[in-house]
Amino acid sequence: MNLFWRWGRRVKKWDDRLVVRSVIFLLITSTAIGIWFVLRQNLSLQFVDAPVISKIATVCLFDAMLLIVVCSVMHRQRWYWEDLCNRQELARMLIDNMWYGSDVRSNGKGDQDLITYVPHLYFWRRYSITDFPRLYYKRKKGRIYITVKITMGKYQDSLLKLDGKIETGLDCELIASSYKRKWQHYVFLCDVESGRIRLDEMRCGSGKLQLMRHLEWDYESHPHALIVGDTGSGKTYTLLSFIEAIAGSDAELVVIDAKNADLSGLEGYLPEVYADPEDIKEQVVKFYEGMLERMKEIKRCADYEPGKNYRVFQFPARFMVFDEYVAYLSMLPKKEAEEVIGYLQKIILLGRQAGFFVVLSCQRPDAKYLPDGVRDQFGLRIALGAMKDSGYTMMFGTTEKQFVAKDIKGRGYIGLWDGVITEFYSPFVPPDHHFRESIKAVYAGAHAGGTSGKLFPASAESVASPAPRAVGDKAQRGQGEA
Numbered sequence: 001m002n003l004f005w006r007w008g009r010r011v012k013k014w015d016d017r018l019v020v021r022s023v024i025f026l027l028i029t030s031t032a033i034g035i036w037f038v039l040r041q042n043l044s045l046q047f048v049d050a051p052v053i054s055k056i057a058t059v060c061l062f063d064a065m066l067l068i069v070v071c072s073v074m075h076r077q078r079w080y081w082e083d084l085c086n087r088q089e090l091a092r093m094l095i096d097n098m099w100y101g102s103d104v105r106s107n108g109k110g111d112q113d114l115i116t117y118v119p120h121l122y123f124w125r126r127y128s129i130t131d132f133p134r135l136y137y138k139r140k141k142g143r144i145y146i147t148v149k150i151t152m153g154k155y156q157d158s159l160l161k162l163d164g165k166i167e168t169g170l171d172c173e174l175i176a177s178s179y180k181r182k183w184q185h186y187v188f189l190c191d192v193e194s195g196r197i198r199l200d201e202m203r204c205g206s207g208k209l210q211l212m213r214h215l216e217w218d219y220e221s222h223p224h225a226l227i228v229g230d231t232g233s234g235k236t237y238t239l240l241s242f243i244e245a246i247a248g249s250d251a252e253l254v255v256i257d258a259k260n261a262d263l264s265g266l267e268g269y270l271p272e273v274y275a276d277p278e279d280i281k282e283q284v285v286k287f288y289e290g291m292l293e294r295m296k297e298i299k300r301c302a303d304y305e306p307g308k309n310y311r312v313f314q315f316p317a318r319f320m321v322f323d324e325y326v327a328y329l330s331m332l333p334k335k336e337a338e339e340v341i342g343y344l345q346k347i348i349l350l351g352r353q354a355g356f357f358v359v360l361s362c363q364r365p366d367a368k369y370l371p372d373g374v375r376d377q378f379g380l381r382i383a384l385g386a387m388k389d390s391g392y393t394m395m396f397g398t399t400e401k402q403f404v405a406k407d408i409k410g411r412g413y414i415g416l417w418d419g420v421i422t423e424f425y426s427p428f429v430p431p432d433h434h435f436r437e438s439i440k441a442v443y444a445g446a447h448a449g450g451t452s453g454k455l456f457p458a459s460a461e462s463v464a465s466p467a468p469r470a471v472g473d474k475a476q477r478g479q480g481e482a
Contacts, residue, residue, distance in 0.1 A: 007147040008138025013100070013129045015091035018084055030066040034059035079139065086144070087137050089169050094133055099155035101131025133159060142194070144172055146186040150179070160184055164400050173423045175214060189214060189422070193411075196425040199241055199433065204249040207311065209242070212425065215414070219317075220309060222379025222417035223352040225359045226370075228395060233385025234410035236262045236323075238426040239361055240435045243270075243321055248442035251317040254287060256280055258328030263321070269440040280328060281340055287320050288343045291356040294318075298354065310355030317355045320347075326362040329369045341369065348377045365394045382424060384412035396421050 014021070037058075094100060134149040146166060148159050163174040163186060172188035179185070189195065195213040203210045207220035217225070225242075229235035240263070246253050247270065255273045257263035264275035274283050294315060298304060301313050310317070322328075329337045347358055365375065375394075383395045386405035396415045403413060410426035 007136040008145060009087065009136065011087050011090045011094070011135045011137055013091065013095070013132045015087050016095055018088040018091065022084055026067070026070060027063070030063045030070075031059065033066065034062035037062055083137075083139055086139070086170055090135060090137060090146075090166075093165060093169065094135065095129075097155075097158065099133055099158055100129050101153070102129050135159075139190070142190050143175075144170065144186075144188040144190060146188070148184050148186075150182050150184050161400065162186060163188075164402060168402055174420055175422050177418070177420055192423040193408075193425055197427050199244065199427045199429050202241055202245040202427045204245040204251065207317075209245060211414070211427075215416075215422075215424075217380050218417075219357055219379065220311070220352070220355075223357050224348050224378045225357075225380040225382070226365065226375070226378040226395070227359065227361045227382045227384070228363065228365050228387070228391070229382075229384030229412065230363055230387075232409070233412065234426055235361060235384050237429050238382070238384065238410060239263065239321060239323060239359075240439075241427045241429065242359060244435065244439050244442060246319050246321075247439050248446050249317075250446055251319055253443075254283060254318070254320045256283060256320065256322045258322070258324040258331075261324075263323050266436060266439060269436045270443060277328070277331065281336070283320075284340055284343050287318075287356065288347055290318065291347060291351055291354050294354040294356065295350075309353050315355055317357060319357050319359060321359045321361075323361045324363075325360045326364065326366055326369045337369070341371075341374075345371075345374050348374055364391060367394060370394075379417045381415035382412060383415075384410065384424075384426070 136147040138145040146162065150156055150159055163177065166188060167174060172190050173192045174186060175189050176187035197210065197213055201210065207218060209217040209219060211217055227235060227238060243253065243255060253270060253272065255263055255266055255270060257275045258280060260275040264273065267273040274280055294310065298310065298313055329340060332340065344358065347356060351357060381395050383392060392403055401421050412424050413421055414424035415421050
């Protein structure tokens, strides 16, 4: 009995011929059933004197009918056939890479591994493998679970980095990886595009933003986002989707469009939209000062305890969506650009507990404007479209992942906070969707009674809930002037 059945079926050394062995087993079983059927018919008077050729034909006809039925069932239950193929590919991966222990026999010229010495002998080849890795395979609800035991053998490092080979070999994407008690666990998604959500399914609330059916951004635990993509990659629609989802929550929103292009069209539909270069720096400074004021107000609350975040004290989250961040800095004098970078760096490093989050967007994550110390702090990184290897390296760091380009707008790769890099599809936007009107409507609904222009405009939730308890007189929200 497999004590690790919850991890799936174990991949064994003879599974590299699993499909052929399964077909042979099916043929032998069907033939045995056919012979048994003929022997049963011999008991009747009509069949006992039949010629041998008729009996053989009956067995063959029964085999053919049984195989047709089995093939039809397997065609309907295609997952079973795919599981056989996947287990076979995993066994071949282990054998072809020689990730196993084996006998060493003498060939008269010195010791040599038997698998190299007599590679054409099928049974001898299996006999040479003495220590096969304990690898388990399971598929459930469109996900593939791979669990492998890590030993201190020569192939330990290889088993800890199986994701690259499995992604390309089984046509899936890694979405989770963990190590616990000598076991390495991998979770792969078979059809990533099927996890794409519609725009109206992208919800923001309780510190999380839904990105795909299987993926959400926990911005309270892993704050700040960096979105990169060339022209035509779907970056603008992705940003607008983020804005609409955030606008529909109780969060406050500042939108900055350095190129005075698509996002600047939201002016008049959202209270805080800025595109004038003279206003952008002022808003960055105002955002930073608002963060400091929020931190002071939190500390003045009567039930303040270190480690509690802004939501415990009923403060709303505050987002700054900054489009074409690198293009804006490139237009500034060096000293002024460094000053803006300094403010943003402080926001990124200190904003989580106060509930101040930044979503930056650019075409290329240039290290000149995104130093390593800043870039590493982004809990969410999205690279849309086809990028060069250097671009992926700047986004996700040194990685062995194989990036594949597909001509689909809104498609790219996402770097998660646990180091996993997986395929990403931005929410599907209907062709007849009007972002400006929709954003205006959802923002008005979520911020009924609010006043624009203030640092902390009132929201429906804040009106219904009591003000945070504080010791001083300045505990009420709305008094934190930038």
